[in-house]
Amino acid sequence: MTLDALPPHQGGAEQLARLLAQALLAGHWQPGDVFPRELDIGAHFDVSRNQVRNALTSLTATGLLERTAGRGTLVREIGDWHLLDPLMSEWMTGLVNLDPQLVRAIYAFRYSAEPVVAGLAAQEAQAEDIERLESAFTGMEKTAICAEARAEHAEYDVAFHDATYRASHNLVWRQMGHLLRPSIMALIHRSQHRTDTLDDSLARHRQVLDAIRNRDASGAERAAREVLRRTAIDLGIVN
Amino acid sequence: MTLDALPPHQGGAEQLARLLAQALLAGHWQPGDVFPRELDIGAHFDVSRNQVRNALTSLTATGLLERTAGRGTLVREIGDWHLLDPLMSEWMTGLVNLDPQLVRAIYAFRYSAEPVVAGLAAQEAQAEDIERLESAFTGMEKTAICAEARAEHAEYDVAFHDATYRASHNLVWRQMGHLLRPSIMALIHRSQHRTDTLDDSLARHRQVLDAIRNRDASGAERAAREVLRRTAIDLGIVN
DNA sequence: ACTTGTTTAAATGTCAGACATTTACTAGAC
DNA sequence: GTCTAGTAAATGTCTGACATTTAAACAAGT
Known part of the structure; x- marks a missing residue:
């Protein structure tokens, strides 16, 4: 893989990092490959x-690369990637062709974790947590009608799930909320978002909200699982 | 807080980073405090x-610090720390006086997450996963007898739990294994490790191993919960 | 042949100094 | 008082030279 296939870039090391990271995340290099040298990269992008x-x-x-003086820069395998680093989440977000293996892994994680988190949230939620959940949910409702608001709807979707993680009032779970954004964004690009689909998704989200509001832990667990079943269909993981 | 209270250091930016990070993790600076300037740090440590x-x-x-040109370097609050970054785990490991709030947060996370992970492991474990679990467990047994092998015992303990996370065969859960080391190391410094305590801990670990080996998901969940109840006692979180 | 040691090239890592940029504060004009 | 210009101080960036590490090529000695 050479640098020629990459789009040009402008301004800042962060942009450059995103560009290269997304190329790696898209699988343009294989694990163990040597990555271009510093001087070559600098010359190519000026x-x-x-x-x-x-x-x-x-x-x-x-954890995307491994560098050692004298040898150069090597591409690490997917198992070494720090998937929970917020930077990584930011890079994954907006990447249209995220590795299907990653999408499935993140979904499987959410399917096993989010019911537990929702259960915790039902136990620990404070008034402000409920408020965040409600405002995110009403946002989802408002933007569900017209097709142009897909991006906005996704933001509210992310906010809803993030609010769930925050409501668990656990520092570690809260960090994991970062993973939601790429996961939900991937969902946008892969699903048709037909109206009946959205209605169903909304109804299931509402049940999570209600259960948390009623401090019904096991109910929240069940409801969260139902939300993720819907997500699995939309992601094309089942059916 | 000044730099004077910190021990000297030798060799490499990594060492310096660890030194400063551990000072931050120990709470030597408050959130919002200004961190020393680059030139001062350089002068102090030469x-x-x-x-x-x-x-x-x-x-x-x-996420420990926030830097902006012109303003300087500020200390961020604990909610912004990237607790799941492997670097962070490495820094926390070996820190004798880890913030109790952190210890409790990590424990609460493990108590809610690890049963699920153990259940997944029971479903997904391959032969090599079972082997890893077994070898870690026998290591724990061998080192449980004499008190001098506490450190070695802890390593096997970490290996056992890490093997559980790996056996889930999920890229995200696997990353979370990094958190185990500081958590278990904190346990060493706070518990008496009396013989009957260790026997009880071993017995509970054995039940996890057996359940995973028998592909008994709900049994593994229960057993993992029992292991963590034991851990809670040893950490002084309950009783 | 096989090993051992030396050299060479190439890559990342480090240093030092000058300069750029951003920010907060201060003094002064009105 | 309020706005403006200026100044100081902090982090960010650039550049060139040098250090260190690694791998490969090569040359000797056994």
Whole structure:
């Protein structure tokens, strides 16, 4: 894989890091491949060596690359990626062709984890948590009608699930909310979002909200599982 | 808080990063405090500005610090820390006085998550996963007898739980195994490790192993919960 | 042949200094 | 008082030179 296939870039090491990271996430390099050298990258994108090094530092910190003096830069395998790093989530978000293996892994994780989180939320939620959930849900309702508001609807969707994680009032679970954004964004690009689909999704979200509001832990677990069953259909993981 | 209270350091930006990170994790600075300037840090530890910048880059990437040109470096609040970053786990490990709030948060997370993970492991485990679990368990048995092998015993303990996460065969859950090390290490420093305690802990671990081996998902869930009840006692969270 | 040691090239890592940019504060004009 | 310009101080960036590590090529000695 060469750099020629990548789009141009402008401004900042962060942009460059995103560009390279997304190419890696899309599988343009294989694990074990040697990554281009600093000077080549700098020459290709016409940026200073500093910018390149800053970008590569991020990719190394997220486990995408492995660098050793003298040898060069190697691409690490998917099992070494720090999927829970917020930077990684940001890079995955907006990547149209996310590796299906990743989409499935994240979904499987959510399917096993989110019911537990919802149960915790039902036990621990404070008034402000309920408020966040409600405002996110009403946002989802408002944007469900017209097709142009798909992006906005997704944001409210993310906000709803993130509010669930936050309502668990656990520092670790809360960190995991970052994974939601890429997962839900992937959902947008793969599902048709027909009206009946959205209605069904909304109804299931409402049950989660109600259960948490009623402090019904096991009910929240069940409802969260139902939401994710709907998600699985929309993602094309089942059927 | 000044730098004077910190021990000296030798060699490498990584060492410096660990030193500063552990000071932050121990709560030597309050959220919102201004962190010392690059030049001051460099002068105090007698390292180049580059090393300081590399170290601070790590602390920024893990959400411990927030840096903006012109303003300086601020200490972020605990809710912004990237607790799931492997670097963070490495720093927390070996920190004798980990913030009790963190210990409790990590424990609460494990108590809600690990039963689910054990259940998944019972469904998904392959032969090599079982082997890893068994070898870790026998290691725990061998090192349970004499008190000198506490550190080694803890390593086998970590290996056992890590093997459980790996056996779930999910990329996301697997990443979370990093959190185990600091959690279990904290346990060492706080518990007496009396012989009957260890026997009880071993028996409960054995039940997890057996349930996974028998592909008994709900049994593995129950057993994992029992292991963590034991852990809670040893950590002093209950009783 | 096989090993051992030396050299060479190439990659990342480090340093030092100058400069750029952003931010907060201060003094002064009106 | 309020706005503006200026100044100081902090992080960010660039550049070039040098250090260190690694792997491969090569040359000797046994």
